Amino acid sequence: MKNLIKLSRRNSxxxxxLETNFELIGRDLEAKEILYRILSGNLLLIEGxxxxxxxxxxxxxxxxxxxxxxxxxxxxxxxxxxxxINNLLKKKPNGMILLLDNVxxxxxxxxxxxxxxxxxxSIKSVIxxxxxxxxxxFTDSIKDRIGNNIIKLRKLNESTALEIIEDRFExxxxxxxxxxxxxxxxxKNIKEFIxxxxxxxxxxxxxxxERATIKHLDxxxxxxxxxxxxxxxxxxxxxxxxxxxxxYWRCKNCDNYCDNxxxxxxxxxxxxxxxxxxxxxxLE
Amino acid sequence: xxxxxxxxxMGFFNNPFSIKPAAFHNTILGYDDLIDQMNxxxxxSNILLLGGKYGTGKTSILKMIINEFKGKKRVIYYNCNNxxxxxxxDKLLTNLNFFRRIFRIKKKNMIILLDEAQDLDKKDILKxxxxxxxxxxxxxxxxxxEKISALTPSIKKKFANNQFMVRDxxxxxxxxxxxxxxxxxxxxxxxxxxxxxNKNKNTxxxxxxxxxxxxxxxxxxxxxxxxxxIKQILG
Numbered sequence: 001m002k003n004l005i006k007l008s009r010r011n012s013x014x015x016x017x018l019e020t021n022f023e024l025i026g027r028d029l030e031a032k033e034i035l036y037r038i039l040s041g042n043l044l045l046i047e048g049x050x051x052x053x054x055x056x057x058x059x060x061x062x063x064x065x066x067x068x069x070x071x072x073x074x075x076x077x078x079x080x081x082x083x084x085i086n087n088l089l090k091k092k093p094n095g096m097i098l099l100l101d102n103v104x105x106x107x108x109x110x111x112x113x114x115x116x117x118x119x120x121x122s123i124k125s126v127i128x129x130x131x132x133x134x135x136x137x138f139t140d141s142i143k144d145r146i147g148n149n150i151i152k153l154r155k156l157n158e159s160t161a162l163e164i165i166e167d168r169f170e171x172x173x174x175x176x177x178x179x180x181x182x183x184x185x186x187x188k189n190i191k192e193f194i195x196x197x198x199x200x201x202x203x204x205x206x207x208x209x210e211r212a213t214i215k216h217l218d219x220x221x222x223x224x225x226x227x228x229x230x231x232x233x234x235x236x237x238x239x240x241x242x243x244x245x246x247x248y249w250r251c252k253n254c255d256n257y258c259d260n261x262x263x264x265x266x267x268x269x270x271x272x273x274x275x276x277x278x279x280x281x282x283l284e
Numbered sequence: 285x286x287x288x289x290x291x292x293x294m295g296f297f298n299n300p301f302s303i304k305p306a307a308f309h310n311t312i313l314g315y316d317d318l319i320d321q322m323n324x325x326x327x328x329s330n331i332l333l334l335g336g337k338y339g340t341g342k343t344s345i346l347k348m349i350i351n352e353f354k355g356k357k358r359v360i361y362y363n364c365n366n367x368x369x370x371x372x373x374d375k376l377l378t379n380l381n382f383f384r385r386i387f388r389i390k391k392k393n394m395i396i397l398l399d400e401a402q403d404l405d406k407k408d409i410l411k412x413x414x415x416x417x418x419x420x421x422x423x424x425x426x427x428x429x430e431k432i433s434a435l436t437p438s439i440k441k442k443f444a445n446n447q448f449m450v451r452d453x454x455x456x457x458x459x460x461x462x463x464x465x466x467x468x469x470x471x472x473x474x475x476x477x478x479x480x481x482n483k484n485k486n487t488x489x490x491x492x493x494x495x496x497x498x499x500x501x502x503x504x505x506x507x508x509x510x511x512x513x514i515k516q517i518l519g
Contacts, residue, residue, distance in 0.1 A: 039299075040289060
């Protein structure tokens with residue numbers, strides 16, 4: 001029990017990389033690249049599957065540059081779709097470092113705004129992470145700026161994975177290497193592996209067992225991947241559902257927009273000034 | 285702890301191959317004639333159009349034009365990527381100082397530079413034309429890499445003689461740009477710079493390639509960029 005409290009305090013069971021403070025293991029090359037790209041004012045894209053350790057790398061960047069009010073971390077999955085990202089950057093000094101997690105969720109307009117801010121040097125460097133490069137709403141002008149600055153995260157090997165668990169749980173041998181290896185083989189990604197090891201160690205400690213055995217593996221709960229956030233598609237003002245129009249997300253109650261392309265229009269307009277489509281009067 | 289990069293160790297304070305527009309301003313090269321011509325046209329009150337591919341230096345040229353006319357509160361730069369609906373030109377014209385904001389006096393004779401003009405819509409174009417004729421805008425410069433779909437025939441007529449294109453730079457100019465940024469160091473020879481330039485003649489791509497090659501060469505500890513490094517990075 002004592003051990004359980006101690007490890008909980010150490011945050012050993014926490015799966016959110018932003019809330020924990022463990023050393024970065026097995027990603028030396030990537031870490032070096034991230035530091036360099038941030039310092040030299042470049043754009044960098046990190047591509048990797050769910051749970052492969054993208055956010056951990058961003059946390060590493062935060063740790064290295066924090067303390068001067070220069071780093072912004074945004075998880076685009078939790079960002080309201082209707083939001084203008086310029087509002088977040090307003091009144092910030094020049095030379096900010098922007099870390100954008102899950103950039104595939106970011107709208108095309110916001111991507112263009114980021115490009116503009118980067119050109120004006122109000123953002124010094126940007127690190128994007130994504131699960132799939134092809135899903136991003138990048139325009140060619142941003143792709144051109146990123147160029148070859150893309151890291152594809154490879155899968156960590158077995159020995160590195162074991163090292164991570166050792167680091168998290170302070171080398172206690174509650175679980176044997178053989179069991180950990182088996183867990184690793186059963187897991188799709190590193191996050192799932194850590195989750196399973198967490199649950200196993202927690203089970204052992206809670207029941208005051210001496211060591212985990214193969215039998216305990218069947219008792220582990222299933223790993224559930226994080227669900228996508230749904231409230232990003234709600235209006236930030238009136239909480240009604242947002243509608244996708246063209247490249248924009250709009251609110252039916254709060255915005256006056258063209259259904260075809262999403263541009264904001266004025267009340268007296270009968271035709272959209274951008275695409276020429278007729279604008280229907282909102283029904284009361 | 286100060287983290288040192290290769291360029292710090294070589295004695296540069298900032299990344300000499302920064303791809304930001306006019307990162308080291310007043311040293312834009314290769315477009316002197318073009319900028320002179322454009323400055324003259326802008327001074328004579330005209331509508332201008334500037335086109336060109338990605339990364340050839342359109343925004344850098346804009347910055348040089350701002351440099352030429354700045355200081356008298358006469359230039360407005362607006363990036364059309366930032367717009368969501370029709371651009372509020374009145375706000376751009378009155379927001380310049382406190383009194384104008386209070387009494388909503390619009391300034392006349394302004395030079396307006398519109399970057400990424402492909403995002404303009406018909407209403408904006410009509411308004412620009414209108415303001416140009418009323419004298420609020422002395423000159424208008426539209427910058428775009430694509431065709432601007434919303435242009436009206438009457439505005440097309442106005443800039444018919446004032447269309448400019450940014451083209452890829454020559455090898456000589458490319459080497460000059462790099463030399464201006466890094467100085468006459470022995471770390472790389474002109475021959476090898478040409479070799480890098482021939483891999484990709486786009487200015488931005490060239491700068492990026494130079495950065496990667498330099499970083500690689502410095503990392504190996506050798507005191508010169510060789511063909512081996514270039515081959516290793518650029519294939």
